[in-house]
Amino acid sequence: MNRLALKAVLGSILVFAAVAAVCLSGGCGGSAPEASAKSPVPSPAPSWVTEAAAMQAAHWGDAHPEAAYWGLLHDPQLGEITASGPNDPSHKAYVIILVGDYEQMYSQVHWPRPPSTPLPAIKWIYFLYTTTTHADAGSFGFGIKEFDATRYPDLQPLAL
Numbered sequence: 001m002n003r004l005a006l007k008a009v010l011g012s013i014l015v016f017a018a019v020a021a022v023c024l025s026g027g028c029g030g031s032a033p034e035a036s037a038k039s040p041v042p043s044p045a046p047s048w049v050t051e052a053a054a055m056q057a058a059h060w061g062d063a064h065p066e067a068a069y070w071g072l073l074h075d076p077q078l079g080e081i082t083a084s085g086p087n088d089p090s091h092k093a094y095v096i097i098l099v100g101d102y103e104q105m106y107s108q109v110h111w112p113r114p115p116s117t118p119l120p121a122i123k124w125i126y127f128l129y130t131t132t133t134h135a136d137a138g139s140f141g142f143g144i145k146e147f148d149a150t151r152y153p154d155l156q157p158l159a160l
Contacts, residue, residue, distance in 0.1 A: 045070045045158050048134050053096045054160055056127055061104030068158040069097040069149055072131065077152050081126055082141060093137055094129040097155065099147050120144040 045053075049070045057063050071077075073095050076086030081095060102122040124147040128137040149155055 043156065045156070046134075049094060049096065049129075050158065050160070052127070052129065052134075052136075053098065053158055056096065056125070057098050057100070057160060060098075060102050060108070060125060062098070062100035062102055063160075065098045065100030065160065067097075067099040067147070067149070068160050069095075069099075069152075069155040070158045071095050071152070071155040073152070073154055077154055081152065082128070082139060092131050093139075094131065094134065095155070096127045096129070096158070097124060097147065097149075098126075099124045102142060105142060123147060 053068055053070065054063070057065050057068070071094070072092060073081070074092045075089045078084075078091065078093060078095065079086040081097070100123075102125050103119070105122050105125065106119055121144060122142045123144060125142045126140060128139040129135065130137050
């Protein structure tokens, strides 16, 4: 083998060894967790969020919910909660989720339904607030299935 060919083979072996070392240390593929994939550190809710959540919980019939959550969310999480779909990741809003018995909502809001149809239990409700003035954004809704907070990693527990 001539010298030039030997240098090329040795160079290829060195490149292969360097790539293998990087991959084995977690630099290739998707097996090593990224630093940005860590869960956010829980932080206390701003006082206005706690006050708004307490007011909404009392107004809609369960002042002591079994769970409450808050977060500054954007799509797709925001769109999944509001059922509006993940359409604009630049849109953000403060979200309050209250998990409890909110069937009183049926008597306070006009819901189209046949009179003889029993209505399902309302198990959780949500409210949106603006990011600039923290005003009620006029968007609220509810869920009749169990609320799964694990689907929304940016939500944080809220003590009421």
